[in-house]
Amino acid sequence: MSTFKAPKGTYDLIPPYSAKYLAVREAISAPLRTAGYGYVETPGFEDVNLFARGVGESTDIVTKEMYAFETKGGDRLALRPEGTASVLRAALEASLHKQGNLPVKLWYSGSYYRYERPQKGRYRHFSQVGAEAIGAEDPVLDAELIILADQAYRSLGLRNFRILLNSLGDKECRPVYREALQTFLRGLDLDEETLRRAEINPLRVLDDKREAVQKQLVGAPLLRDYLCDACKAYHEEVRGLVGAAGVVFEDDAKLVRGLDYYTRTTFEFVHDGLGSQSAVGGGGRYDGLSEMIGGPALPSVGWALGVDRTVLALEAEGVELEIPAATSVFAVAIGDEARRVLFGKVTELRREGIAADLSFGGKGLKGAMKDANRSGARLAVVAGERDLAEGVVQLKEMESGEQEAVALDALLDAVRAKLA
Numbered sequence: 001m002s003t004f005k006a007p008k009g010t011y012d013l014i015p016p017y018s019a020k021y022l023a024v025r026e027a028i029s030a031p032l033r034t035a036g037y038g039y040v041e042t043p044g045f046e047d048v049n050l051f052a053r054g055v056g057e058s059t060d061i062v063t064k065e066m067y068a069f070e071t072k073g074g075d076r077l078a079l080r081p082e083g084t085a086s087v088l089r090a091a092l093e094a095s096l097h098k099q100g101n102l103p104v105k106l107w108y109s110g111s112y113y114r115y116e117r118p119q120k121g122r123y124r125h126f127s128q129v130g131a132e133a134i135g136a137e138d139p140v141l142d143a144e145l146i147i148l149a150d151q152a153y154r155s156l157g158l159r160n161f162r163i164l165l166n167s168l169g170d171k172e173c174r175p176v177y178r179e180a181l182q183t184f185l186r187g188l189d190l191d192e193e194t195l196r197r198a199e200i201n202p203l204r205v206l207d208d209k210r211e212a213v214q215k216q217l218v219g220a221p222l223l224r225d226y227l228c229d230a231c232k233a234y235h236e237e238v239r240g241l242v243g244a245a246g247v248v249f250e251d252d253a254k255l256v257r258g259l260d261y262y263t264r265t266t267f268e269f270v271h272d273g274l275g276s277q278s279a280v281g282g283g284g285r286y287d288g289l290s291e292m293i294g295g296p297a298l299p300s301v302g303w304a305l306g307v308d309r310t311v312l313a314l315e316a317e318g319v320e321l322e323i324p325a326a327t328s329v330f331a332v333a334i335g336d337e338a339r340r341v342l343f344g345k346v347t348e349l350r351r352e353g354i355a356a357d358l359s360f361g362g363k364g365l366k367g368a369m370k371d372a373n374r375s376g377a378r379l380a381v382v383a384g385e386r387d388l389a390e391g392v393v394q395l396k397e398m399e400s401g402e403q404e405a406v407a408l409d410a411l412l413d414a415v416r417a418k419l420a
Contacts, residue, residue, distance in 0.1 A: 009116070009124030019323045021127065024310050025109050028129040028152040035148055037107040037131055042086040044111070048078040053292050054085035054261055056201060065114040079113035083130045083304055084261070084286065085293065091134050092295040102135035103300070109307075121277030121309050130283075132302035134290075139234055142265040142285060142301050143241035149269060149281065149303055150247045156310070157319040161280060163247065164268045166255035167235040168203070169227050170287065171263075177226035178202055188216045203256045209276075222253040231264060238265050257282060261289040265301065271309070273316030280313050281305030325376030329415055331358035332368040334384035342383055342393070345411055352412060354419070372398065379418055381411065 006012050013021055048068050055061050067079040080086050087106055091097060096104045109129045116122055131148070133141045146163065153161055169177060185198040185205055194213065198205050206217065227235070242249055249267075257266050266284035274280070283303025290298035314321065331346050333339035342358060349356040357375055359368035365382075372380045382403070383393040395414055396403035406414045 007124070009118035011123065011125070015326075016323075019326070020311055020314075020321055021307055023321045023323055024156065024307050024314075025127075025129055027156045028149075028305055028307070028310070029107055029109065030155070031148040031151045032107040032131050035105070035144065037105040037133075040087055040090055040106040040108050041110065042080070042083075042090050042108070044113075045077045045079050046086055046089065048076040050085050050089055050293060051078055051081060054088075054289055055082060056204075056261070061114060065116055067113050067115060080110075081112055081114045083108055083110065083112065083128060084132060084302055085289070087130070087132050087302075088134060088289060088295070088298075088300065089293060091132075092290065092293070092298075097135045097296070097298055103133040103138075103141060104135055105131075105133050107131045119277065121274050121312055123308060127307035128281075128304045129307060130302060130304035132300060134300040135298045137287060137299035139237035139265075140241060142238045143245070145283065145301060145303055146238075146242050146249070146267055147245045147247055149305060152305070153269070153310070156314060156321065158271075158310075158313055158317060160273060160317055161269055161271045161313065163249040164252040164255050164270060165239065165242070165249045166252050166266050167224065167227060167231055167264050168256065168262050168266050168284070169223055169231050169264065173226055173228035173231055174223070174263075177221065177223050180221045180226065181206075184220050190216070206254055207256045217254075224253045234264055257284060261286040261292065263287045267303070269305065271313040271316065274309060274312055277309065279306075280309040325355075325378070327355050327357045327375040327377045328419055329354060329356040329379045329381060330372040330375045330377035331356065332365065332372055332380055332382045333358065334365055334368075334382070337385065338383045338388055341388060341408070342381060345381065345393075345408070348412060349415065352416075354415060379415060381415075 051066060052062050061081045066081050068076065070076055087108055091104055091106065107130065111125055111127055113125055115124060118124060131145060133145065150163065168174065181202040182198060185202055190198070190213065194205060194208065205213070206220070208214065255266060255268060262284040264285040264287065268282035269280045270278045271280050272278060281304060285299070285301040287299035289300065290296060329349055331342040333342045346356045346358050359371045363371070378398055380396040380398055381393050382396060387393055391408055392405040393408060393411060394403050395406045395418070397418065
């Protein structure tokens with residue numbers, strides 16, 4: 001046993017289970033790539049103020065969950081707790097918004113870090129795939145992203161997820177609602193910290209998951225009743241576009257997100273098979289975030305979908321992903337000369353894009369064939385001294401057990417024909 005273990009609240013991805021994560025990442029990103037989103041990758045840590053300003057100083061993410069530290073040079077940095085602020089920072093730094101057509105469409109995949117109480121579906125290190133459309137205020141963009149996420153989940157075979165949709169208004173109508181909500185909250189029996197949060201950002205109180213708080217929120221004013229005409233029209237357009245695409249959603253007037261930067265459209269993907277950690281992803285519009293972090297006005301919208309929770313949702317539904325075997329052809333050599341020859345053939349197959357492997361460590365025929373079985377390969381290439389003397393190898397179909405002698409110089413064509 002190793003002396004060291006993965007830190008509490010984290011996990012290692014190990015074959016063959018890791019293949020499921022790769023398949024989920026691929027499925028989530030595939031619709032984005034066909035819709036004009038380009039890949040972006042940002043550092044795992046950023047200036048701590050990027051998140052304090054963007055995510056919000058009153059959020060649990062910043063006040064309780066962020067891994068912040070000071071470098072030897074005196075810089076205050078933080079492991080990224082979410083992706084949007086980092087991606088927008090990168091786009092601004094590279095002046096992507098000045099290079100032509102807006103919006104700038106970007107997608108990303110990576111690990112994020114929050115100091116939380118570990119439980120199933122909630123980790124201190126977690127994986128997400130996200131998408132951002134930067135620099136355009138258009139309900140079609142909001143609808144596009146919701147539809148693309150729905151498409152990604154359905155391509156994986158998920159069916160029992162729900163899409164919750166709401167509008168959080170904008171700088172014109174939200175202040176009026178904020179005052180009404182604060183007045184309501186001041187009349188409740190809330191603890192001191194929650195009351196303090198209500199004064200900084202009362203919408204965060206609506207997102208409080210504690211039952212004692214939720215019971216008191218019955219009858220709280222709803223933002224939809226305070227939306228200005230422009231926000232109402234915008235939201236109705238988003239609803240209409242999503243519905244016209246055949247994507248089913250639920251209106252949720254109490255839906256807020258845990259980040260301060262959201263405006264207007266906000267949405268969440270939930271799966272009821274995951275217990276308390278039911279959210280598998282979410283996002284919304286964040287028209288003021290660019291200005292919050294020192295950039296120009298760039299209305300934007302995006303989402304992030306949790307890879308970890310998507311895998312759990314698939315397991316909850318009993319969905320088995322069709323993941324091809326890592327190896328298509330496995331070479332079994334009997335003797336040193338056969339080992340050298342077959343290694344050359346394996347190298348040739350790999351160069352032609354065929355997944356091939358061979359037995360290592362000088363194992364005998366029985367041990368090498370066990371390796372071939374464990375590899376999941378469809379074909380085995382077996383050769384010994386007698387085969388080489390005749391200029392052939394034995395090409396065996398692993399499932400049926402049928403095999404035939406194939407000339408060494410014809411092996412590549414024979415393998416292609418069998419795998420076609």
